[in-house]
Amino acid sequence: MWCSSIEAFLDHREAKRIAGKVDLIFTSPPYPLVKEKRYGNKKGDEYLSWMRDLAPRLVQLLSPTGSVVIELGNAWQPGSPTMSTLPLRTLLEFQEAGGLHLCQHLVWHNPARLPGPAQWVTVERIRLKDSFTHVWWMSRTERPKASNRNVLLPYSNHMKDLLRKQGYNPGRRPSGHVVSEAGFLADHGGSIAPSVLSLDSEADRIPQSLLKLSNTKWDAAYIEHCRNNFLDPHPARMPLELAGFMIQLLTDKNDLVLDPFAGSNTTGAAAQALGRRWIAVEMSAQYIEGSRGRFEDTLID
Numbered sequence: 001m002w003c004s005s006i007e008a009f010l011d012h013r014e015a016k017r018i019a020g021k022v023d024l025i026f027t028s029p030p031y032p033l034v035k036e037k038r039y040g041n042k043k044g045d046e047y048l049s050w051m052r053d054l055a056p057r058l059v060q061l062l063s064p065t066g067s068v069v070i071e072l073g074n075a076w077q078p079g080s081p082t083m084s085t086l087p088l089r090t091l092l093e094f095q096e097a098g099g100l101h102l103c104q105h106l107v108w109h110n111p112a113r114l115p116g117p118a119q120w121v122t123v124e125r126i127r128l129k130d131s132f133t134h135v136w137w138m139s140r141t142e143r144p145k146a147s148n149r150n151v152l153l154p155y156s157n158h159m160k161d162l163l164r165k166q167g168y169n170p171g172r173r174p175s176g177h178v179v180s181e182a183g184f185l186a187d188h189g190g191s192i193a194p195s196v197l198s199l200d201s202e203a204d205r206i207p208q209s210l211l212k213l214s215n216t217k218w219d220a221a222y223i224e225h226c227r228n229n230f231l232d233p234h235p236a237r238m239p240l241e242l243a244g245f246m247i248q249l250l251t252d253k254n255d256l257v258l259d260p261f262a263g264s265n266t267t268g269a270a271a272q273a274l275g276r277r278w279i280a281v282e283m284s285a286q287y288i289e290g291s292r293g294r295f296e297d298t299l300i301d
């Protein structure tokens with residue numbers, strides 16, 4: 001849905017209709033960057049209070065067992081090789097203002113990111129490249145709907161080997177854990193995903209259930225659609241697999257997923273592919289136009 005902003009959406013009758021019915025709010029809000037970006041980033045404390053004010057309004061849309069997941073990158077102090085604490089402070093304030101529990105702090109690791117901030121990383125070589133974003137999973141209850149069985153990773157070759165041979169070296173480990181003879185030998189269909197996500201289909205680190213998603217050419221179709229229609233592709237698109245992972249972890253088929261800062265609507269594309277209902281709000285008409293490229297076959301106006 002196109003709205004002039006999430007604030008306008010929250011005042012709209014559609015927001016009243018879905019109050020208490022959203023199973024997952026998954027979003028990557030505009031980052032609190034130092035320089036203004038094309039898509040209206042706010043700065044410093046203004047950003048912090050804006051996100052804080054939005055928290056209770058978004059939370060009232062959630063179902064009692066629903067989750068809100070926010071992906072937020074790092075920020076650096078202007079002209080200084082030091083990090084800003086603004087993203088973390090924002091997440092904390094959002095959590096508190098929304099009366100939310102922090103279910104888990106996940107990390108989205110993207111080793112393919114270009115080295116930056118350039119001055120400190122590639123010029124002066126005094127910092128490491130910034131290669132992760134924060135993914136905060138919050139909810140109204142301590143036990144929101146969730147199942148890690150929905151996002152099992154393929155077993156490593158070593159584990160496959162053990163399962164085949166049904167042999168394990170029992171005994172006490174240096175960590176103090178005692179491994180029984182059959183302790184790890186049940187085949188549960190895959191290994192439990194860690195909280196550092198680095199979902200890479202080539203490295204075999206992607207849940208089987210998401211393979212279909214990662215093999216689709218959605219982003220290529222999106223870029224082509226933008227090119228054909230003289231639209232700028234969104235500069236900060238998130239990976240389809242990240243949206244797909246969180247949607248599978250936290251929702252069932254037909255559940256309702258909302259992205260209040262949808263950009264190119266990666267969230268909606270993943271939700272649709274996984275059989276969930278979705279609502280996307282985005283302030284830029286141009287980005288919404290571009291996002292149609294993700295739904296060429298299925299779009300209903």
Ligand SMILES: C[S@@+](CC[C@H](N)C(=O)[O-])C[C@H]1O[C@@H](n2cnc3c(N)ncnc32)[C@H](O)[C@@H]1O
Binds near residue numbers: 267
């Ligand atoms: C980081 S981008 C989201 C990118 C998206 N996850 C994707 O994969 O394409 C944040 C988006 O929020 C939008 N935005 C900023 N302020 C907004 C507001 N008040 N209401 C709705 N959208 C807003 C921006 O136009 C931008 O497209």
